[in-house]
Amino acid sequence: MTAQTRTPSTVDADGNWVRPRPGVAGMHTDGLLALGIAVGASLAILLYASAEFFDEPPVPWMAALVVLGISGPLVWRRVAPITVTIVISIVYVCAIYNQVPEVLFSNIALFMAMYSIGAWSSSRRHALIARIVVVVGMFGWLFWELTRATFDTSLAPEGSGIGLIAPGVALGLISVITNVLYFAGAWAFGERAWTAARERAELEARTHELEAERELTAAQAVELDRVRIARELHDVVAHHVSVMGIQAGAARRVLGPDAPSGAVTALGSVESSAREAVDELHRLVTTLRGIGGEGDASDGPSTRGTAQLAALVDDVLAAGRTASYSIIGERQALSPIVDTTLYRVGQEAITNSLKHAGASATMDVRLRFSTEQVELEVADSGHGTRAAQKAGRSGGLGQIGMRERLAAVGGSLEAGPRRRGGYLVRATVPLLVGERAADSGEEASS
Structure with a gap:
């Protein structure tokens, strides 16, 4: 089993992350957005017409085309943001020249389109170029209109002075300031949305890598x-x-x-x-x-056995915990493999108890001999949190290792919570597997 590195997604020719296409839910959301813009723009046209925003009321079919042109493309704003922005920009300019009285929702649609270029464009280079072209084009048009309005005195009432700033220039400056704020905000928010999406994708990729590493480590x-x-x-x-x-x-x-x-x-x-x-x-x-990967044999496993269990308990006492160790029954000679296996199981159980039982828990280690088997019990009062005990001791790798060790010598393992609280690990090894069989063989040979 090998760990596979996962990348957030593909990258473009410049090595930049490419944001994945939106799913069905995203398209549905954009459809609702387009519907909201269409309804709002239609209502705004009626209100502007009633307020005589232009001298002549708008042509109905022209107004319908403008509403469709600024709202419909938003359905594909995440799929083709550059095309959507260009279409809405053209519709916006045409609406102004054809005296369709709608500027509020048109600006909102243009803002969303510009934002989508930064947030969803598949190429950062194309996104940068497209936004520069749109901004230069829109502001070039605004400055042209501002220059033309500078010499237009028809906006001032008859018989009034021009004042410090001509009315046409004042309106043009208001438009420029408004559009600077709109385009700058759309640019900045789009870049931030793209960066946030990339960070989320990288975080998900790291999470998958950690999961793969955890499985590999296990x-x-x-x-x-x-x-x-x-x-x-x-x-x-x-x-x-x-x-x-x-x-x-x-x-x-x-x-x-x-x-x-x-x-x-x-x-x-x-x-x-x-x-x-x-x-x-x-x-x-x-x-x-x-x-x-362990070439050092200095930790020879057969150098320790049940005789060292008392030393393990002494270490627990030295750590400030409460623990006891007792031998029940007449001690019998164990084969080296059984002796070592019981020691390793006891070592693992004591370590788990120290980790998860809590600082105030008491530990009781018992080595019990009978004529048929030998048992090792490690029990604690388990004052630690249930979450810690469940995470650290239920079916973990430590128990897998203990079960395999005991199975190799014909033994078995019981592990789980006690009825009166705490946790119990009991290892049982029949003496007939090794010791009694060996004794019988010696007696037969003699």
């Missing part, structure tokens, strides 16, 4: 734990097989020349097989250590 943790189990099995099995080979060689030499040839041959075969098995185990564990 898989690696399980694999590493399996490697440790394999190393422990190697340490124990290689020891016993080596002893078998040594004893077989010693027996073969002790028999002497009068021994049956079949016995000597059998002992030689056992000795040779033991040597080959040890070599195979060494090669296997070398490969596993290479896969796990």
Whole structure:
């Protein structure tokens, strides 16, 4: 399993992020926006006509075309923002020259179109060029109208002075200031919307990457734990097989020349097989250590066992927690692999309890021996938060590792909340799997 890096989306020729196309919901929203602009513009035309904004009332079909031209293109403002802006700009200018009395909702539509270029254009270079062209064109037209109005005295009432600023110039300046604010706001808000969308996309991509890394880390943790189990099995099995080979060689030499040839041959075969098995185990564990990335064998897993459980509890006490350790029943000799497995399970359970049970929780560690099995219990009073216990101890990688360790020696694991509060981990290993079988074999050979 490998982690795959996810990018927010594709990039354009300049390496800029390309915003994904809007979905069906976005198109529906733009449709409602266009409908609202159309209704508002129609009402505004009626009000302006009633107020005699122009000398002549607007031609109905011309007014209908203007309403359609400024509102209809907004449905595609996210898909083709540059085209929509150009169309609305042309309709806006034509409406002014054809004396269609609508400037309020036309300006709103033009603002939304300019905003969409910055927020939704697929190319930042094209977005920049298009906005510059639209702004230069619109302000060129405004300055032309301002220059023409400078010499138009018809706007002033008859017999009145021109004053400091001619009426036409004053109206032109108001239009220029208004459009500066409109276009600057549309430009700035569009850029900010595009930047915010890119940041959200990058955040989502990072979230996907973290999820992939977390899955990879989980898989690696399980694999590493399996490697440790394999190393422990190697340490124990290689020891016993080596002893078998040594004893077989010693027996073969002790028999002497009068021994049956079949016995000597059998002992030689056992000795040779033991040597080959040890070599195979060494090669296997070398490969596993290479896969796990842990070449240092200094932490040999078979160096610790249940005798060190008391030291773990002492560490808990040294950390300021309340803990106790007891051995119930007559202690019996455990095979190295069972001894190490119980120690590792106890170590994991104690660590989880320290993490999730809470600072005021008490811990009780018990090692119980019977004639049939050995049990290790790690229980706590669990004063920590339920969320922490659920997140940290229910079905986590630690429990997976403990179950696999115990399964390797024929044992089982019980883990979960206690009825009276707290958490309990109980590891059970039947003694018949290793110790009692070994004892029976020794008695039979004797």
